[in-house]
Amino acid sequence: MDYGILGQIRVAGRPGVSAPRARKIETLLAVLLVKRNQVATAEHLIGQLWGEHPPARASAALYVYVSQLRKLLRGTGSADSPVVTSPRGYSLHVTDGELDADRFIRHYELGRSRYWDRNYKEAATVLREAADLWRGEAFGGFTDSPDVQAYAALLEETRLECLELLMETELLIGRHREVVGQLSALAKEHTLRETFTEYLMTALLRSNRRAEALETFASARQNLVQQLGVEPGSSLRKLHHSILVGEMSDAV
Numbered sequence: 001m002d003y004g005i006l007g008q009i010r011v012a013g014r015p016g017v018s019a020p021r022a023r024k025i026e027t028l029l030a031v032l033l034v035k036r037n038q039v040a041t042a043e044h045l046i047g048q049l050w051g052e053h054p055p056a057r058a059s060a061a062l063y064v065y066v067s068q069l070r071k072l073l074r075g076t077g078s079a080d081s082p083v084v085t086s087p088r089g090y091s092l093h094v095t096d097g098e099l100d101a102d103r104f105i106r107h108y109e110l111g112r113s114r115y116w117d118r119n120y121k122e123a124a125t126v127l128r129e130a131a132d133l134w135r136g137e138a139f140g141g142f143t144d145s146p147d148v149q150a151y152a153a154l155l156e157e158t159r160l161e162c163l164e165l166l167m168e169t170e171l172l173i174g175r176h177r178e179v180v181g182q183l184s185a186l187a188k189e190h191t192l193r194e195t196f197t198e199y200l201m202t203a204l205l206r207s208n209r210r211a212e213a214l215e216t217f218a219s220a221r222q223n224l225v226q227q228l229g230v231e232p233g234s235s236l237r238k239l240h241h242s243i244l245v246g247e248m249s250d251a252v
Contacts, residue, residue, distance in 0.1 A: 164195045
């Protein structure tokens, strides 16, 4: 079984790839994946499915949704249902490597370890593999459940940390020209995350595109001032100053 949450929720097995069609079943699967291998009480699941105002027959409806989820997972070729019933509630049995988010975290941690060992080429390869596991927003942008919303936010922050480290590592091994396009997209998407702007300016500068590096700083500064009312951080300002000094030196 292969569960995918780094994008639209999907389940893959021997017959192929499937996805929940009903919203409540999708919510139930998402919550059980967040709490994988842990028992989620019926009360907790009802709260995740309906919030503070569940219907009168919520327990019966939950039982139906669990049955439908079991049917969905059996359709992927699993001999035994990974949805386990216990006196306290329900759990989803997920083995090592079956969830793409777990594979992502493992690759990220390995890449980070290679980075700290100064094995930058291998770090870049592993970090790129981690980043490539993402197909879109975590859970497809699905945020009906508080559990899912919190876990999606955690995964997104880790993804950005992975991308920052990947971009830094690519620059360390001299791939500044190759990453300009990706850094430009990241800097535009995450305008308040100064690290992407700093790396983009560095890549442009090393690619003999100083004017564009200065334009990047000006645009980033405008965004920060307009949205937060603050100036860029010291690291970004220092880089900007070094570019200006370099231009002045070249002119002399």
